[in-house]
Amino acid sequence: MKKIISFKYVFVSILLLIALWQFAFTISDYSEALFPSPLMALQALIEMILDGTLLASISASMYRFVIGYGLSVIIAVLLGLVLGSFPKVFNYVNPSLQLLRPISPTAWMPFVVLLFGIGDLPAIVIIFIAAFFPVLLSTVSAVLKIDDIYFRVADNFGIRQPALMWKVILPAAFPQIANAIHLALGSAWIFLVAGEMVGAQSGLGYQIIDARNNIRADILLATIFVIGIIGLFLDFLLGLVEKKILKAWGGEQ
């Protein structure tokens, strides 16, 4: 029952969005080539699906995303667990992290392109940077915040490293780490598109630029729509995984 109600909200909400778009199309003076209607975008979407360009773009983007985001999360969590376990070391690392953190990942873009050229790498690097700092800093703070009693209990029962890491530190810090991983997914996906607009010759971000160059606003808007849908889907997927792990570790479901 709850599912059906939430579907109702989704349906109405999306319908309203499309209606607003249609309304803007109706009253605007722009030519159809520059500002197409929802129906035209849908036709472009079908065209892209049929000729295979959409699938090619999505798979290029997903490849970069999975590698960039996956590596970033794995390295950030591992590094965060280590730095959190050695607060004295973290004190030396933290100022540099704070300096690098507020820099927009796109600011690195030209530098990355200079180093690696056009291709998969710039987008991967941008995604990596976008996810890295929030996940790293959250992991460190989650480890530092672990209740001392868990360490006392572990100490008392003779649990030492490396068992301490995966029996106590990781599960104790996990809820906060999971939260950061989840938030980072959103920003990583956002920066994937930015990365591909500048540093790639394929993928969803490039497709937007390509559509603009060919003055195909219908393809452009259809691609934007697809980017939104995939972002939503990835978020949903990660939410499921997160819930599964939390449940296995006795958290609230």
Added chain:
Amino acid sequence: MSYIHIENAGKTFVENGAEFTALADVNLDIDKGEFICLLGPSGCGKSTLLNAIAGFDLANHGSVQIDGKEVVSPSTKNVTIFQNYGLLPWRSVIKNIELGLEAKGIEKNKRREIANKYLKLVKLENFADSFPRQLSGGMKQRVAIARALAVEPDIIFMDEPFGALDAITRMKLQDDILDICKTEKKTIIFVTHDIEEAVFLADRIVVMTPNPGKVKGVIKVPLHHFRDRTSGDFLLVRDKIFDLLNMKTEESIEYNI
């Protein structure tokens, strides 16, 4: 020499440049199998003394020895039970009890067998796969007790273990802990601020007072293992403690003509 030997033990902290004495000149000898209650108001250093014996927070004066060896760190042979249980919320009840057994390198089937035995002892066999958050406070503390017993420790330290429980649950757990003591024969050092709890449980009560934390006196409780909270002997021991803590009001005499 006695099993636990504490000589001139003290603990001082430096706070904002001023030295603060949490514990001063404690001399105490404890025999194997004794149930000792450290009793006193907050700030009397009872938890400090417990932590010094358990090895979590060492004394910085004097000496604390267990079985002839100076205490330098927590030992897996002595287990501490905390007021807020110290259960790992990401582990089920049975996995919590197995925690100490894992570190000992006991193989899986044997672990489960031992854990089940102690789960039964604390009467929670129907909750093996529950998670701590699904249990009441009293049940959580039972799990902590089972987890401690499972590693067959020599000494069990209990730091106000029933302090967060309601009065009725607390009495129930006090009964249980006495029962368990009868079968398991452990040395137990139990911190509490509840006078009746101390009289009900202890073989000897170490009465402590604050500013600075020190031992005011040690009272033997001659009640053995049959304790009646309303008996005359019980009240007599309680009276002695009130006396030591200077909590007796001067009797005022009224004259009526």
